[in-house]
Amino acid sequence: MRPPPSLLSLLLPLLLLLGGRAAAAALADSRAQLPAPRNPKVHLYNAEQVLSWEPGSLSNDTRPVVYQVQFKYPSDSRWYDTRDIGVDCMNVTTTECNFTPTSLSNGFPPHFNVSLRVRAKLEDLVSPWLSVPWFLYYWNVTVGPPENVWVTPGEGSLIIRFSSPFDIPASLATFVYYVHYWEKAGIQKVKGPFRSNSIVLNDLKPLREYCLQVKAHLVWTYYNNISRPGHLSNISCYETTMDATTKLQQVIIIAVGIFLLLSALAGACFFLVLKYKGLIKYWFHSPPSIPSQIEEYLKDPSQPILEALDKDTSPTDDAWDSVSIVSFPDKEQEDVPQSTLTQDSGPVCQPVGQEL
Ligand SMILES: *[C@@H]1O[C@H](CO)[C@@H](O)[C@H](O)[C@H]1NC(C)=O
Ligand SMILES: *[C@@H]1O[C@H](CO)[C@@H](O)[C@H](O)[C@H]1NC(C)=O
Ligand SMILES: *[C@@H]1O[C@H](CO)[C@@H](O)[C@H](O)[C@H]1NC(C)=O
Ligand SMILES: *[C@@H]1O[C@H](CO)[C@@H](O)[C@H](O)[C@H]1NC(C)=O
Ligand SMILES: *[C@@H]1O[C@H](CO)[C@@H](O)[C@H](O)[C@H]1NC(C)=O
Numbered sequence: 001m002r003p004p005p006s007l008l009s010l011l012l013p014l015l016l017l018l019g020g021r022a023a024a025a026a027l028a029d030s031r032a033q034l035p036a037p038r039n040p041k042v043h044l045y046n047a048e049q050v051l052s053w054e055p056g057s058l059s060n061d062t063r064p065v066v067y068q069v070q071f072k073y074p075s076d077s078r079w080y081d082t083r084d085i086g087v088d089c090m091n092v093t094t095t096e097c098n099f100t101p102t103s104l105s106n107g108f109p110p111h112f113n114v115s116l117r118v119r120a121k122l123e124d125l126v127s128p129w130l131s132v133p134w135f136l137y138y139w140n141v142t143v144g145p146p147e148n149v150w151v152t153p154g155e156g157s158l159i160i161r162f163s164s165p166f167d168i169p170a171s172l173a174t175f176v177y178y179v180h181y182w183e184k185a186g187i188q189k190v191k192g193p194f195r196s197n198s199i200v201l202n203d204l205k206p207l208r209e210y211c212l213q214v215k216a217h218l219v220w221t222y223y224n225n226i227s228r229p230g231h232l233s234n235i236s237c238y239e240t241t242m243d244a245t246t247k248l249q250q251v252i253i254i255a256v257g258i259f260l261l262l263s264a265l266a267g268a269c270f271f272l273v274l275k276y277k278g279l280i281k282y283w284f285h286s287p288p289s290i291p292s293q294i295e296e297y298l299k300d301p302s303q304p305i306l307e308a309l310d311k312d313t314s315p316t317d318d319a320w321d322s323v324s325i326v327s328f329p330d331k332e333q334e335d336v337p338q339s340t341l342t343q344d345s346g347p348v349c350q351p352v353g354q355e356l
């Protein structure tokens, strides 16, 4: 009988395996001492395509850490350096890599499914790769509001012009636009989709204030017309002008109003003339100066005397004459002049009293 295999011989392969693993782990540890970046974010707003991340846990090392970014399309099995699309993110000191199309780079094709990864590097040290969620620009982009919204108020209408949020290749995708509009304190309505950058709202009431917002949808025509709704533009309000028919209506209403008013006035005048015929005749046909004098003359009994006095001042003169006449015979006869004085005193006093 052969001796049973020793325990050691049985355990040796296992030990070797474990030892090798440990050695491999130790080797990996020594090469990947740098912490990987964290929190990757892909910012896709209008034409902007920016990958950003946060540094790994802080180390006491004062040597500068750089980052490396790579990309991959699902159709390929290997990762590519970003310089292949004209963006240098091989050794960047910042925590972002900008793929926004420029004169030097076209960025990623907007209809490509893109996967990215990033790692930190410190001299001969490298961190593990941090993989970024895949994105497809036309699927994931945030579409901003249309720009330079320009509104011209018209006759019961508003003409809206604007520019697209950003430029897109017409062969792959297009923008369609929607207008949200409402009368002040009214219900919001939506019109669209429009393909043109100029929209006319023409079923509005004249001389009313309307507020509106415009929004673009990115339609990926190349791929089942998938639509990506955009953000609304800022609210702006405009007053519609008067249209031709309203203007005519207003002119007619004013004309009829004036006519009715004049007719009413004329009617009222006619009525008054009929009712106060006598009075009007009196006002218009009898001169006021002569009849009043006659009336006073007839009414007041004292008037004749007064009138007589006013008209003919000779009685007072006579009285004074008589007095002066009386003064002459004063020296010889006192009885006679006395009687004449009393006789004349009445007419004398009266004019004096009247004068006061
Ligand atoms: C960093 O330095 C502080 C002292 O300044 C020390 O307490 C800490 O352990 C160091 N951390 C590392 C990761 O070396
Ligand atoms: C990036 O840095 C590494 C060293 O970490 C160096 O070998 C390589 O040449 C650098 N590449 C570029 C493009 O600067
Ligand atoms: C993009 O690629 C990833 C794998 O890399 C896959 O899971 C995903 O479904 C793809 N997206 C589209 C829209 O094809
Ligand atoms: C892009 O959209 C897809 C599906 O909506 C999502 O799974 C993916 O995480 C998005 N990518 C990014 C970078 O946000
Ligand atoms: C996309 O929409 C346009 C117009 O609405 C239509 O002519 C075209 O056939 C559509 N394409 C697909 C793939 O649905």
Ligand SMILES: *[C@@H]1O[C@H](CO)[C@@H](O)[C@H](O)[C@H]1NC(C)=O
Residues within 6 Å of the ligand: 234
């Ligand atoms: C829209 O309004 C916000 C704040 O109210 C302002 O910051 C922004 O510049 C406005 N946009 C335009 C295009 O006027």
